[in-house]
Amino acid sequence: MKRAFSVVLTTGLLLSGIGLASAQAVSPEDQIKFRKAGYSFMSWNMGKIKAMTVDNPASYNRDQVLAAARAIAGVANSGMGALFSPASARDVGSERTRVLPEFFQQPDEVRRLATNFNREVNELARVAETGDVNAIRAQFGRAGESCKACHDKFRAK
Amino acid sequence: MKRAFSVVLTTGLLLSGIGLASAQAVSPEDQIKFRKAGYSFMSWNMGKIKAMTVDNPASYNRDQVLAAARAIAGVANSGMGALFSPASARDVGSERTRVLPEFFQQPDEVRRLATNFNREVNELARVAETGDVNAIRAQFGRAGESCKACHDKFRAK
Numbered sequence: 048m049k050r051a052f053s054v055v056l057t058t059g060l061l062l063s064g065i066g067l068a069s070a071q072a073v074s075p076e077d078q079i080k081f082r083k084a085g086y087s088f089m090s091w092n093m094g095k096i097k098a099m100t101v102d103n104p105a106s107y108n109r110d111q112v113l114a115a116a117r118a119i120a121g122v123a124n125s126g127m128g129a130l131f132s133p134a135s136a137r138d139v140g141s142e143r144t145r146v147l148p149e150f151f152q153q154p155d156e157v158r159r160l161a162t163n164f165n166r167e168v169n170e171l172a173r174v175a176e177t178g179d180v181n182a183i184r185a186q187f188g189r190a191g192e193s194c195k196a197c198h199d200k201f202r203a204k
Numbered sequence: 205m206k207r208a209f210s211v212v213l214t215t216g217l218l219l220s221g222i223g224l225a226s227a228q229a230v231s232p233e234d235q236i237k238f239r240k241a242g243y244s245f246m247s248w249n250m251g252k253i254k255a256m257t258v259d260n261p262a263s264y265n266r267d268q269v270l271a272a273a274r275a276i277a278g279v280a281n282s283g284m285g286a287l288f289s290p291a292s293a294r295d296v297g298s299e300r301t302r303v304l305p306e307f308f309q310q311p312d313e314v315r316r317l318a319t320n321f322n323r324e325v326n327e328l329a330r331v332a333e334t335g336d337v338n339a340i341r342a343q344f345g346r347a348g349e350s351c352k353a354c355h356d357k358f359r360a361k
Contacts, residue, residue, distance in 0.1 A: 073248070081244060083241070085248075087237060087238060088279060088282075091230070091287075114281050114282050115282055121278025122279065124271050125245075125249055
């Protein structure tokens with residue numbers, strides 16, 4: 048049953064372009080560690096973009112914002128779906144997770160939110176190339192909404 | 205004194221192309237958290253490339269290797285030098301660090317190793333586009349060496 052569900056989820060994530068790395072076995076504990084690392088690193092880079100386009104636009108630096116946006120897109124495009132096996136749905140060893148059970152029960156909704164997120168952060172990297180701080184700020188807002196949509200639905204408070 | 209040294213280190217890292225985000229204040233505790241997240245996420249992606257080009261080349265998937273290499277380059281190019289203020293040289297709060305004191309005493313050597321690392325992982329992303337698994341495997345080896353050079357010198361065992 049669990050396995051059948053995993054296949055459904057896997058298929059959903061593959062369809063969404065998140066992809067899976069089939070050649071590498073990652074323990075459930077490491078899946079939690081690596082996915083939290085990815086989200087944490089993206090949050091640092093979102094914070095930089097916010098600082099330079101929302102909080103203090105006078106500090107805007109095109110190269111730094113572009114590097115931050117590309118880091119986020121690179122992480123988002125890397126196939127993080129592989130880091131959400133059913134065995135990683137709860138704390139494992141020393142790794143704690145805030146993912147909610149609903150994440151593993153609603154693959155269609157996960158796929159929809161993940162697809163939105165990937166689209167918005169890739170668009171953010173594209174807009175960051177232009178150096179148009181107003182356009183970057185607007186797209187940063189849309190990217191942030193796409194993060195929040197998943198947090199609201201599938202992450203414990 | 206500490207501040208003067210920080211300026212030297214900062215200048216060194218800027219010259220190496222690592223860059224600093226001046227508009228965002230990140231606590232020393234979060235610097236450790238975010239830099240460990242970045243290295244951890246890169247290690248997951250290095251593991252995928254190793255699995256698909258060294259351990260089991262039959263599983264090679266161009267898109268997955270390319271996505272992994274781009275994630276690594278995106279993280280490496282994102283300005284991680286900003287996450288190494290002198291105040292982050294030791295464990296802070298709940299965050300533990302393995303960085304050695306020598307890291308903060310040898311800015312020229314840090315710059316040299318960081319520059320090598322950035323060059324090798326950007327080259328890895330470039331070679332990954334070609335789909336030439338032998339070339340990717342060779343460049344993966346060089347990228348791994350550039351990681352190891354810094355671990356050997358500036359990371360506690």
